[in-house]
Amino acid sequence: MLYLKEANLEDMEKEYRFITNAPAEENGFTNPDAGCTKEAFRDSVLPGYLRAAKGEGLPEGWVPETRLFLWDGDDIVGLFRIRHYLNEALANGAGHIGYGIRKDLRGKGYASLGLRLALQRAWDIIREEEIYLSVRKDNPASLRAQLKNGAYIHHENDKEYFTRVRRPAPSA
Numbered sequence: 001m002l003y004l005k006e007a008n009l010e011d012m013e014k015e016y017r018f019i020t021n022a023p024a025e026e027n028g029f030t031n032p033d034a035g036c037t038k039e040a041f042r043d044s045v046l047p048g049y050l051r052a053a054k055g056e057g058l059p060e061g062w063v064p065e066t067r068l069f070l071w072d073g074d075d076i077v078g079l080f081r082i083r084h085y086l087n088e089a090l091a092n093g094a095g096h097i098g099y100g101i102r103k104d105l106r107g108k109g110y111a112s113l114g115l116r117l118a119l120q121r122a123w124d125i126i127r128e129e130e131i132y133l134s135v136r137k138d139n140p141a142s143l144r145a146q147l148k149n150g151a152y153i154h155h156e157n158d159k160e161y162f163t164r165v166r167r168p169a170p171s172a
Contacts, residue, residue, distance in 0.1 A: 002110075004068040004080065004117045007049040011076075015069060016041045018076040022100060027139045028160070029100035055084070063087055068121065070101075070114040077105050080118040084125050086132060095132030095162070097122060111145035119149055119165060130164040137161060 024034040051057045055064035070078035078101040101110045135142045151163035
């Protein structure tokens with residue numbers, strides 16, 4: 001069963017393994033905590049994730065961000081980051097949601113399914129009428145995941161597509 005779960009202390013060991021095994025940067029998804037020690041993860045990285053979700057202790061220019069691990073049963077298969085609102089840099093760049101799937105599990109639909117779950121969660125956090133995303137042009141699988149989830153290409157530059165997902169109409 002596939003589900004999203006916020007970063008938390010109880011799953012620290014599995015979260016640590018996922019974060020430290022993910023590359024520092026790949027396909028536009030950054031992981032500044034790649035390769036950190038277990039002590040650093042426990043004492044500063046994970047508490048930083050929890051504070052960032054509350055908007056506490058953010059570096060200058062950062063916005064609150066919730067980190068959601070994508071689980072398949074007992075295994076973490078991906079990570080989704082939901083930024084609660086946009087500043088100018090995010091509005092012109094990464095957008096509201098960033099995500100990465102474990103390299104050995106790509107091509108199995110995890111990005112599409114995880115993004116669907118992340119969008120559902122994001123609408124409870126984000127007040128804008130559209131959710132902004134971006135994707136490198138050399139990552140067509142990620143673009144397909146976004147398009148499958150209702151995104152449209154808003155604009156592009158030489159390296160990236162900038163997509164948007166409109167807020168769903170209220171159910172009657």
